[in-house]
Amino acid sequence: MATADYETHEHDVLVIGAGGAGLRAAIEAAAQGVSVGLVCKSLLGKAHTVMAEGGIAAALGNVWPEDNWQVHFRDTMRGGKMLNNWRMAQLHAQEAPERVLELERWGALFDRTKDGRILQRDFGGHRYARLAHVGDRTGLEMIRTLQYHGIHQGIDVYMECKVERLLKDGDRVAGAFGYWRESGKFVVFKAKAVVLATGGIGKAWKITSNSWEYTGDGHSLALWAGADLIDMEFVQFHPTGMVWPPSVRGLLVTEGVRGDGGTLKNNKGERFMFNYIPEFFKGETADDEAEADRWYEDKKNNRRTPDLLPRDEVARAINAEVKAGRGSPHGGVFLDIATRRPADYIKKRLPSMYHQFKELADVDITKEPMEVGPTCHYAMGGVRVEADSTQATVPGLFAAGEVAGGMHGANRLGGNSLSDLLVFGRRAGLHAALYAKNFGGQLVADAGQVEAIAREALAPFNRAQGENPYAIQAELQETMQNLVGIIRTEAELKEALEIIEKLKTRAARVGVDGNRQYNPGWHTALDLTSLLTVAECSALAALERKESRGGHTRDDHPYTDDQWGKVNVVLRLRDGAVRLSREPLPEMPAELKALFQERK
């Protein structure tokens, strides 16, 4: 590898991304005794995990002893409209409790039950109160715990470093090439195994709960390295984002508001969710207000409130209410906890929400309803991985967390992300380390790869009068918002793909001013490549799937089709173009299928 000109680091395992999954992967790999590098785009501890609010789903059974991994597995599969990789969902449900207890041993302080155990809260799609939490700042507790545990494990952390491409040695991954944001200088990482833990793609949409980092880096790195992506049509629009004022539009309002008793209402004061209970969930959902309210206290004799249907259902319902003219003044609906719970309870359970609305919207949530509407939140689709090892279809490449596909099927349940990060972050770190230990021979990658990437990365500096990267990003976000949103049609998806094609041409002419030192204009320009890639993948897969399921609703194919329930849409890069295929889901074993026979 002709890397003499570039700063070079060598590790057995390189983890890209330092949110929950990346940190957990790095910790596990280090525990296996291999050398670990951890690269992150921001400072350590600032990754998107920090914004997670409601909690970690794990069948600890502390509040409802009836809960167990089988119930959690069933809820997860049903929430995902049965499109999940069953083995991932099984491992997730089985291992989540131990991962939560492990966090506690590393110093995390979850809210407690009266007898001193970890308290659990209700969330959408979960039969029992299942989410371990710390008020509404669970993600902060999780990332801080992992961060402070991780810094004592001998991991080399490369902060504010962005990976541009994975390096290959023949078929297998051999490292990564990127740049330091601070200096703009390039850096080479040689590694026997690479773990992608880069999060999602939400920055491709205008109204989003995601930060600037969520530009689909890992999805694109994997695709460019020859790996398969699956389920890219499934994008979760969280039903409750802030809608007013405009500067905070899209900011997340935790599902914990509804978990703790809040209800959605339209401008007539109706609890409209009772009108949107789908056939699939009728058996387990309360159909009148009295039963719904009793359910919080007595889950044995009552069915769950429709306010806590899975997120895809609630987002569509809000969308429909607003379209029918029953929305709130700023184009959302009302979320009311003020009339349902005492002020001190709200402040204790939801301190961040109280603070966020008070400071940013001048709304006191203990006295007034919030205005909320759907916001792009999570990508169910991602790198196709082998369930037990998290290995991608390229040797030496592993993926965990949001960047991996399969675990959540067509729709993720709230709380299942934080547990996913821990369960599969650990598995990725373990299997990447084992792979690295078994790796024979030298790490080799041809010099041409690095030089070509470096040239391309610097090209925008030679086009000072080129296109404005921020403007292209904004146009892409507008396009995805309007044409690849909650409700899709063939004509609009085709239009989106045409626009994306034009934006790709324009992005190739992008120019930046200034120099390479901490230059956000340049960083935005470089991130456009991956952002456009994932936007195209998402639109292509959405065009392919001619049915409605979970986080993919087609106005022109409004029904769920059993035939489509048997396949994933798989995307791979061949000869420079993204190719689509439909490939069968892994078959669930009979003993797990039996869990779906019972109906509540």
Place this chain on the structure above:
Amino acid sequence: MPTFTLRVFRGDASGGGFKAYRVEAEEGMVVLDLVHRLQATQAHDLACRWNCKAGKCGSCSAEVNGKPRLMCMTRMNLFDEAEPITISPIRTFPIIRDLVTDVSYNYRKAKTIPPLRLKPPEPDGTYRMMQEDIDRIQEFHKCIECFLCQDVCHVIRDHEEHKKAFAGPRFFIKIAGLAMHPLDTLDRTEFVKSQAGIGLCNITKCCTEVCPEHIHITDNGIIPMKERMADNVDPIVWLLRKFRGQTPPAA
């Protein structure tokens, strides 16, 4: 739409100065929105950190009109349109570029803090902790590591030489959170004194005032730690307390 004049520091370690820009604000906007608008339209290469834009990640710390703040939580309606708004990088740490500073001091200090040393679990392999025993530590765990408390702390803001043996308020509450953790068994007194340098803190409460999470850094973190230190090193104080039947604020 009101238009504000932003005076933004532009420059790096070699020098720089304030540059004025005119930027429009819409209803409800915060300072960070205007900085973003400035980046997108007039100064593409303006360096600033941010992530969550919701006061949860602590990335966008800066000094706005001289006051340490999170730009994402500073509403524009605090300001008079007629007056220019000055935005400068936090001063205590070396500048990298524009509004971005080198905060690696904090990451180095973090690494020196000895982690939790657990007591043995209950017979079932798990732990029990009562809510009332963790309330005060949960307050410290709210810290978003914006480092505004570090920025404003006189011990290091005005004395570069103190940085070597002083951890700063952020890490005093980190250590306090470990020392008061119901499961921790490690004696941290010597570390707090000699390596974290808590003795240099003269309790001016500047850190508490700027904390965007409203953590009572001084009253609930630093002072109990100073008291605990006094308890441990001064046998007379310790004896007196024992005689009076008071227990130190230990877990």
